[in-house]
Amino acid sequence: MQLIALSTLNAYWRRYVAVGLAIMVGAAFLTATLLVQSVSQASFGNSLGENYRGADLVMQIDAEALERTPVSTDGNTALNETSIAFAKGTSLVSVAQPIGTSSAQLHITQPDPASSSGQRTVIDMASVNIAPSNPEFGSMKIIEGKAPQGAAQVAVPESQAARLKLSIGDTLTLDGLSAKVTGIAANSNDPTNSFGVQVWADLSLVKSLQKEDLRFEAIALKLAPGIQPSTAQGNLTSLAQHENLTFVTFKTPEAAVKDSIARFSGGTDVLTPVLLIFAGVALFVMTLVVSNTFAVIVAQRTRELGLLRTLGADRKQVRRMVRLEALALGLIASILGVAAGMAVMFGLVTWAKTLPGAAYTTFAANHQSIWIPVLVGTILTVLAAGSPARRATNVAPLEALRPQDMSTDSHDFAHGSNRGRPSLGLSKGTFAYGLVLFVVGTAALVVFSVFFPNLTIAFLSGIVSLSGVVVLAPVFIPRAVGALGGLTGRKSAPAQLAALNAVRQPRRTSATGTALIIGVALVTMFLTGGTVAKATLDGSVSSQYPVDFSLGTVDPTQTPLTEADAKKLTQIRGIEAAILMQTVGITDGSGNVLAASATDLAKVLNDPATIPPQGSVVVGKELVPGNTLDVLKTDGSSVTVPVVHAGADYLQPMMSTETARALGLTVPMKFTDPTAGDSGTIYARAAQGLDANSINQLRDDISAAVGIPPMYIGGAAMMRASIGGTIDMLLMIVSGLLAVSILIAVIGVSNTLSLSVIERSQENSLLRALGLTTRQLRSMIAREALLVSVTGAVLGVLLGVGYGLAGAQAAMGSFAPLVISLPWLMLGLVLVGAMIAGLLAAVVPIRRAVRLSPVAGMREAVA
Known part of the structure; x- marks a missing residue:
């Protein structure tokens, strides 16, 4: 069976290209998501670790020990000049460089021809960093002039000098202390130095600014020649205890950087779990596409599988063969997806390095970002192919071998009729289950968004409601597609044929439409919720800050x-x-x-x-x-x-x-x-x-x-712009992330349509022999794709607007009256984009259909 499975993949590889592409996109998204954590950790380490450049050890206050122990009068709880004296007084340390920042009011007098006095005074707050005495230490890198020395000299980063129109030789005042600019430094990569005006100053000036309360954040230590950091750590700790430096700790620069990252990020990684949610959505849509595609592929091979059964293969062997095909496909596509995800992330990091203030961005990969996407992509592919494999082997061998046109196959799993009456498209129990999910979830969403606003409960209720929509999809999607086809399919033969073809296989239509609905609904939900939240906040800000x-x-x-x-x-x-x-x-x-x-x-x-x-x-x-x-x-x-x-x-x-x-x-x-x-x-x-x-x-x-x-x-302008800019940025990022699921859904539309064209080769050839032109054939297939994509987009937009309004009400209801402001332009773009995506999804199927001559198509079908 292994040999048959691999030979099938080799013989019919074109059928698996689109489904492999969907798996690749899902695996690539998951890879990029997992790489975010390693890239951010490496980037923060590269930036926050600047202060420890050239150090062998870092002397810090142990904040955890200080928090656990009641502060007494006989222990030092801060790093100061006594700490420097202690470090230099040992034979283990050759250089002790203090690291710290002091705030001061900055005054700069600049020429101003418009002023009656001919000059103006710029007043701002400055963060004064201690300049390292040794150029091999710390993050200050002088690119013009010289490093500050003494209490009357400073250096200014290049970006700040340009902003304040400062050059070497100019004078500024810090809390009344005059200092001359002697150097222009490279911009700092430390994100904690991104606020206010940055100034580098000698320790003597910082001491004058802090007066009696001189404290350091850390002290970078250069060990004496021949002293190993591991040895020095224990010895310095013992000496510090002996000198009553109770809460002092000595760490390697790597350990100090990890602590800095934890403090900077609050000790939690919020971004990765959020991204994993979006990756989960993409993988769920991928699973729908894979399952639907395998169902079609297996249905096309019913006669082949029936022949294997008559030759002695039992049901387990046939199912195992199909799962082996899925395993091989999932493994290969997932590996390619990991490579693609890493390439995309590497490109983003390379681009980020060119942005101002982001030169510290560093690409780094961990082993989890490699094996987890491969494992997840492969397992989901095998699981998605399991149900189609079971359904195919339920067909008796003789029935499978009976001549039939696959395009009119009665085994459109779970669909059919009951004594002439159309079925629901799923069992009564499943229908009842989906209906309960939708009704209960929607009711809870209304209650906890309108009457008792609670975003967490409303979010969980929305998940339950959307799950009900997914379960009920086989009921309403084929009917919606059929209704739209009935409205648009009356004028021409291609339009009528497209309307009929779009619902001939209701299960695959519902699966394809469901994938598209989920992606569009989520994008619309965030666009609607974000726009309404922004309008509501704007109204509240305008009220509080008129x-x-x-x-x-x-x-x-x-x-x-x-x-x-x-x-x-x-x-x-x-x-x-x-x-x-x-x-x-x-x-x-x-x-x-x-x-x-x-x-x-x-x-x-x-x-x-x-x-x-x-x-x-x-x-x-x-x-x-x-x-x-x-x-x-x-x-x-x-x-x-x-x-x-x-x-x-x-x-x-x-x-x-x-x-x-x-x-x-x-x-x-x-x-x-x-x-x-x-x-x-x-x-x-x-x-x-x-x-x-x-x-x-x-x-x-x-x-x-x-x-x-x-x-x-x-005033309100800064706050409104900050809030609006943040929301717009989040909407752009979220929409971009969710667009991946729409891309996978469009791949599913193209794949399903391609396989449907393959199934209907004989039928399409007969239509062409009876007079259907190539142009009409193109129109028929394009209309079929449009019916599915537009129906999915419209239903997705309607659901997304509802969920978005409910989410905005749950988030803002207790804060301010909701201001309804729908993003009509963006919603219109979503619908137009769905139409364009439907047409693009039909390109490959159309090419295959028109390139096949009527005679060859009929011969291929008979064969």
Whole structure:
């Protein structure tokens, strides 16, 4: 049987190409998923380990031991200069390099021709890293100038120097300490150094910044010549205990990197399990495609298998032969899939290395990413072929040998009729089971998304509901395809034939359609859920943060913002409006009352409910729970103003200048103490549809225009862009991952159609002999593919929209009222893509059908 199985694969290899491709795609996806963990670990190790470059050992505080042991006064719980002195004082260590970061406020004075003084001051927060004293140590690599030495020198990474327009010889100030830029360093690969402005400084400057609280994150140690790290670890630990350095530990750089990775990732690998879910979806669709294809292939070989039975082969031997074919196919295709997955991941890593800030990305493969996909792909292929093998051997040998047209084979497993009545397409018990799954799952999904929002339970309910859809697929998919064929198959003979052919084998139609429905439904679900969640969050952000940009001076020495500053903002591309908010009164504990004209407020406020009505003050409910607010006037008296609570819980009191004047308030308020004067607040509105990069650039432009540090510019724009950008990125990634399952489903459509064309060789040849043209034959096969693909896409979109809305409600229901915003364009693209995929799936079958002459086709069928 082994020989027959292998010879069958060799003789009819074209039949197995498409199913092998589906197995390859599934195995490649699983391989790439498993490689994500090893690549991320290697990449983080390459980046987080920069600080330990050149070290033999790393001296750290044992955080776990410190957490387990009550802190006492007789033990050191931090690394400091005493720790360095200890390490250098031993004969085991030749170099002890401290590693640490200090934060400081950065001031840079730059020329500004637009300013009356001819210059402007840029204020930002800086992370000051300790520069290694030895160039062989650490991650600082000077590419221009020289390394900083002493308390008056610094080095700046290349990207930061370009951003801040710094060059060698320029001066900057860190917490009031002046320092000259002496070097330009290569950009750091450490992801923990990706926030704020990075500066390299000598230990003496860092010590001045930290004053009495000088602490290090770690100390990199270079051992004395001839000292082995394994020996030094034990000896240094003993010496540290003797010196009462209770919580100090000594690790190899590799072990320290592993600890850093665990701290950076929170000690858990969240990405790989999520990716495995998508890989599981792709493998499930692959199993459907493989099972359906093997069912067709085995059905085509019914006479061959019947002949083997008459020659003495029993049912077990025939089943074993089919499983051996599946085993060989699954093994070969899975191995090729592993190779393809590794090639794709290697290409992605190579591409990632070219991106800014990702040069540390490293390709690494582990043995699990090789043998697991091969094993899973092979086992699933054998399991998928098991059911078709059992069904084929249930046919009696004499019946199998009886001449028949396979295209009209009555053994379309589990389909048929019952005394002239169409069957359900599956047993009554299976139908009842699927119906229960769908009804119970859908009911639970509605309950735990609408009435008791709970995303976890709703997700599990959705899985149960979708499982019911899969079980019931043989009931509704053939009927849906038939209905669509009835609507489109009335005008021409090819259309009528396509409508009939699409449902002649209901089981394979349902299996093919199910694979496509699952892929399209999941993609649609995430697109719908993400779009609705994004719209809901946008509405909530606009309510809680009613202005896109809010800025005011934070340094008492700075000049207050003025109307002229607001006009500067309106000159920035991307800013639609900017107004100066003036203080018109003082309240007791809820902040000064700000005001602007009603017309100007309408220009900058995103939430119409926040616009103050005439005669009232708008304020957050958490700040002023009551219905009135006492506002102190310039002369010391107060006026009671009706309160309108805004959607923003902590919105500062705000009214129109028209209301302020009507209440007798001075616009702006005159302060008797000059130091308590109005520092000025500007509200600005950004153009709609800007992405996160554009918003960040706007913030930098605003900072440059008025001299406010970017970190002190608040408002809804950054948050909305950040949330929207994150959701868009996740949707793009998830849609790309789920597109793999759609690709496998399309392969299934093409494969099923190809095998159907092979079955109908005699029939198609007879039709051509009776006058069916080549063009009409192409049209017939293309329409057949379109019927299945469009039906699967439409049903998938409908299911996906329903599941997506339910998921969004479950996730956002307890957070904010759901804002229904369907991605109509993307849904339309999904449907158009399904039509195009159906046409592409028909290309190979059409070529085979039209290249076969009528005479040859009839002769081939008879043979």
